[in-house]
Every structure is written in structure tokens, then in C-alpha cells.
Amino acid sequence: MKTTKTRYFIVFLLFVVTAINYMDRANLSIAGSRIQGEFGLSPTQLGLLFSMFTWTYAAAQLPVGYLLDRIGSRVLYGSAIVIWSACTFAMGFASHHLFAALGASFAVLLVCRALIGLAEAPSYLSNTKIVANWFPKNERARATATYISSQYIGLALFTPVLSFLTSRYGWQMVFYATGGVGIVFGVYWLIVYRDPKDSRRTAQAELDLIRAGGGYGSQDQSTVSTVVERDDVLYFLKNKTVWGLFITQFAYNSTLIFFMTWFIVYLEKALNLTLSKAGLGASIPYLMAMLGMLAGGFLSDSLLKRGKSVTFARKTPVIIGLVLTAMIVIVNFFENQPVIAIGILSLAFFGNNVANLGWVVFTDVIPRNFIGTMGGFLNLFGNLSGIATPIVFGMILQRTHSFHYAMWYVSIVAVLGILSYIFLVGKIEMIVPPKKREPDVYPVMQSN
Numbered sequence: 117m118k119t120t121k122t123r124y125f126i127v128f129l130l131f132v133v134t135a136i137n138y139m140d141r142a143n144l145s146i147a148g149s150r151i152q153g154e155f156g157l158s159p160t161q162l163g164l165l166f167s168m169f170t171w172t173y174a175a176a177q178l179p180v181g182y183l184l185d186r187i188g189s190r191v192l193y194g195s196a197i198v199i200w201s202a203c204t205f206a207m208g209f210a211s212h213h214l215f216a217a218l219g220a221s222f223a224v225l226l227v228c229r230a231l232i233g234l235a236e237a238p239s240y241l242s243n244t245k246i247v248a249n250w251f252p253k254n255e256r257a258r259a260t261a262t263y264i265s266s267q268y269i270g271l272a273l274f275t276p277v278l279s280f281l282t283s284r285y286g287w288q289m290v291f292y293a294t295g296g297v298g299i300v301f302g303v304y305w306l307i308v309y310r311d312p313k314d315s316r317r318t319a320q321a322e323l324d325l326i327r328a329g330g331g332y333g334s335q336d337q338s339t340v341s342t343v344v345e346r347d348d349v350l351y352f353l354k355n356k357t358v359w360g361l362f363i364t365q366f367a368y369n370s371t372l373i374f375f376m377t378w379f380i381v382y383l384e385k386a387l388n389l390t391l392s393k394a395g396l397g398a399s400i401p402y403l404m405a406m407l408g409m410l411a412g413g414f415l416s417d418s419l420l421k422r423g424k425s426v427t428f429a430r431k432t433p434v435i436i437g438l439v440l441t442a443m444i445v446i447v448n449f450f451e452n453q454p455v456i457a458i459g460i461l462s463l464a465f466f467g468n469n470v471a472n473l474g475w476v477v478f479t480d481v482i483p484r485n486f487i488g489t490m491g492g493f494l495n496l497f498g499n500l501s502g503i504a505t506p507i508v509f510g511m512i513l514q515r516t517h518s519f520h521y522a523m524w525y526v527s528i529v530a531v532l533g534i535l536s537y538i539f540l541v542g543k544i545e546m547i548v549p550p551k552k553r554e555p556d557v558y559p560v561m562q563s564n
Contacts, residue, residue, distance in 0.1 A: 122318040123250045123259075123326065129309060130243055130263035133197060135270030136298045137239050138376070139278075140204045140232065141169060142271055143294050145380045146278050147287035149391065154211065154287075155222050163510020166377035168226050170502025173233035177499070180237040181492025185485070189242040194306035200235035201298025203228050208288035208295075241491045244475050248484050249312055252326055254420060257476045261413025264472065268406035272399040279380075279395025351549040352490055357481060358547070360540030361474060364434065365498035367533025371441050371468045371526050373505040375401065378522075386519045387454045397458050404462040408469030412437060416473055427544045430477045431537060433470050438534045440467020445527035448520045471533070474498070481547050501529070 144151075144166065152162050184192060209215070210224040243263065251259045281289045310316070312323060352358050374382075379401075383394035412433040419429035444464035450456040474494065482490050509522045 119321040120317060120319040122315055122322060123255075125317075126246060126250045126309075127259050127262050129305065130246065131266040132301060133193075133305065134239075134243065134263050135266040136197070136201070136294070136301055137236060138267035139270050139274055139294050140200060140236070140298060142275070142376045143204070143278065143290045144169075144207075144229065145377050146275060146282055146391075146395070147290045148377075148381050149384055150282060150287040151225070157222065158510075159513040160507070160510040161222070162381075163378075163506045163508075163513075165222075165225055165229065166506035166510075167503050168229040169233035169236075170373075170499050170506075171233065172230045173237050174496050174499040174503065176234050176237035177241070177492040177496040178489075179492075181241050181488040181490070181495075183488075184238060184241050184245060185488035188311060189238075189246050190306070190309050190311065192238050193242040194302055194309065196235045196238045197302030197305055198299055199302075200232045201295045201302055203231040203235060203295075204291050204298060205295025206291075208291040211288060237495075240475065240495055241488055244479060244491055245484075245487050248479050248487055250326060252328065253480075254417060256479060257413040257417045257420075257473065260473075260476050261409050264469075265406040265409040268402045268409065268469070272402035272406065275380075275398045275402065276392075276395040279391050279398075283391050348486065348549045349489060352482070352486070352547060353493070355547055356540050357542050357544070358490075360536045360542075361477060361481075362494060362497035363536040363540065364438075364471075364533040365474045365494055366501050367438065367529050367536065368441075368468060368471055368474060369498040370501040370505050370529040371444065371464065373502045374509070374522075374526055375405070375465055377506045378509045382519055383454075383458075386451050387457055389454060397454065400458055401462040401465040404466040405469045408437065408466035409472055411466075412470035412473055413476070415470075416476065425544075426480055427542075430473055430480065430544050431541065434473055434477075434537050435471075435534055437467040437469065437471025438530050438537070440464060441471065442527045442530040442534070443467070444530070445523050448523055451519075468530075477541075477544055480544050483546060483548060 148162060148166070151157065151165075157165070180192075207225060207228045210221045210228070212221075215221045215224050244260075247256055247259050247263075278290050278293065281293065312318060312326060380391075380394050380398060383389045383397055384391060387394075387397075389397060415433050416429045419432065420426065441464050444461065447457050447460040447464075450460060475491075478491065478494055479487065505526075508525055509519075512522045512525070513519065
């Protein structure tokens, strides 16, 4: 039979869109100091601006997850890419003399970031559902690690470039550049992406491989619009493993949010680097994060192939990674030695991404019919850190004028994630509501 590898092209699409996604989240970090200086913002106000994305992003997770289970990834995701990129582009106009005369520049930035968060809400839910549909179970961790790693490749490559553009042409150029690229790719996504059932480039042999591995076709997708019920959702929310995943996602995301918001400001103000040097210095932790992402995914899949249980294969990288993350507090002792400080930050960010298997474990324990709806809850809890972390940092800086206590905050939250994975996350296996266990609806899925 003719065979194809369309699923690898799908990973490429996810790779590119995730790079764009995270560049549009982190571009404010690059421009943050300049914006703060131009508009006279306090640390707390800057923290609020950093967090504004997540207020709407988190709030939209539940309705977007519900919507995703009904209309699919192609149109919802493609439209979202175009919208958030247009709003990113619009941020460059916040300094326009009309807004400045009205004293509305800061409000414009807040509104644009809120709209970007709202539009980006389908991102990781769509990514997770796409991987669950397109990949057999023993390829999902690698596929997920591959596309997620792009967020750090993009940040590592383009942060120095965008920092240079900011220094040379002003902070507005960051938003014009990243927003323009996103608009073009969003149109491309709408043209080329298809689900497995609609893909003309995918041979039957590949579809059979995906189906045999628990991907698309292993259960009747036509039931998606009818199986999500209130009692089912409550059943999941009463499970301690699910809550363990929620808490750990919050812990992982807290460190990520620091690197996506206050990181460049930290390099400028705590390590006393210029913006151009901060852009170059930031590329090292971002590259280490990419390596950590790949290491965690490949380690987990490798342990599975060696016959280890799903529980052992998923928990081991998470716990090791969060231990390394908690070591970030050591940087407090080396602020006068930037090279060592960046090395410590790089190790912590590496570990944080070794631990980034939350969405992989999620597809191991949540039936595909519920990925959109329950994924909304996972993303909601994870992104509460996106609200808390920037504001906590801003309040700490305004009160103490030091990053020391802020780094302690990140470390303590990482320890909370470790304890959650040890004591709350039990055996990793599919959780199926009792009334949904009929063989014709849910096939038996054995843990390795």
C-alpha cells in the first residue's frame, strides 16, 4: 500500500504557528522597558500590562474548548491567528499623537493585549487536539515536544533581532514585524490545513497507522457533538489526578511566564545589561529551553519503548525537570556576574521544559471527545499563573526594588508542582466516566 507521512507536515505547521504565537506573547517583554519609560509606567502598571494577555486568554478557555469540540481546528484556529496578529500589529499605533493627546496610549496597549489573549485562546487546545488526531500514542510526546520547542527557537533567533530593531527604530517596530508575519501565516493555515478525514494528501496506510495507535478513527468522531455532558465534566473534576495536573500546569507556567514577560527587564535592571546585550543573553536560556523540551519528550517516549509504564515514563521527566526549575533562586547570589547568572537561568529554564509534559499526560488520561472541554480547564488553571506572576513581580519590585523575592516566588511554586505530581497525580491511565464505558463508544485503552 502507498504510504505517506502527512503527519510530519502537520507538525511543521504547528511548529511555525507556535513560534509565531510565542513571539507575539513575548514581544512586549522586549519593548517593555521602552514603553515604561515613554509612558511613565510604574512597575505595578507594567506588571498589569504584562498580565493583561492572560486575563482574557484564561477566561476564554472554557467556552473556546467547548466550541473547538464542535467546529474543529481549521477554521477556528486559522481565524484566530489572523485576528491576534492584526491586534499585535495595532499595538504599534499606541504611541500615535491622537492617543497620546487623549492620554489613552496605555489604555490602547491594554485593550490590544486583552484582544490578543482572547484570540490566542484556541491555540494549545487546537494543537493538542490536532496531535491527538494525527499521531499514534507512541509518537505524541515527540510530536508535542517538537512543535512546542519552536516557541524557544523563535525566541532565541528573533529576540536579538527584535531587540536590535527596538534599539534602532523604536519599540513600535517589534509589533509591526511580528504582527505582519502572523497575518500572512494565518491565511496560509486556512488554505492548507485539513483534519485526517478531509486530507487528500494522506494515504490509507498512514490513516491505518494513526488509527491503530489510538489516533483519528479509533473511535467514532461523529459522537463528539453529543457526548460532552455536565455529569461527565463533574466526574473529571472530582479526580485527584486531574487536579494534580492542574496544579502542576500552574507551577510550570509560572516560570514560563517570567521568561515571557519580566525576563528582558530583569536582564536590563538586575544584571545591568543594555537592551542589545539583553537580547543576545536571552537567546541562551531560550535555546536551553528548546533542548529541555525535546529532552523531556524524547526521554518519555524512550522509556515507553523500553517497556516502562506510562506512569513512570511521564512522571520521571516532570519531577526531575521541576527540581532543576526550583534551583532558579540561586541566581540571587550571582547578579553581579551576568555570565553565571544567565547560566543558572538557562539550567532552570531547561529543567522547566523537561517537565513540560502536561498536555501529553492530559491526552493519556482524558478521552479525545473531552480534550477541548477539559483542556479548557487545564489551560485555565495553567494560565492563572499568567495573571498572578507578572503582577506579583511588579508589586514586589515596587515595594523592594529588587528581584530577589520574585525569584523565590518562582522557586517555591516549582516545589509546589513537584509535591503535586508526587502526591496527587496517581497512575496515569485513561479516565472514563462510568456511563461512557460501553465498548462501542470507548475502546479499551491499556496502559503500558
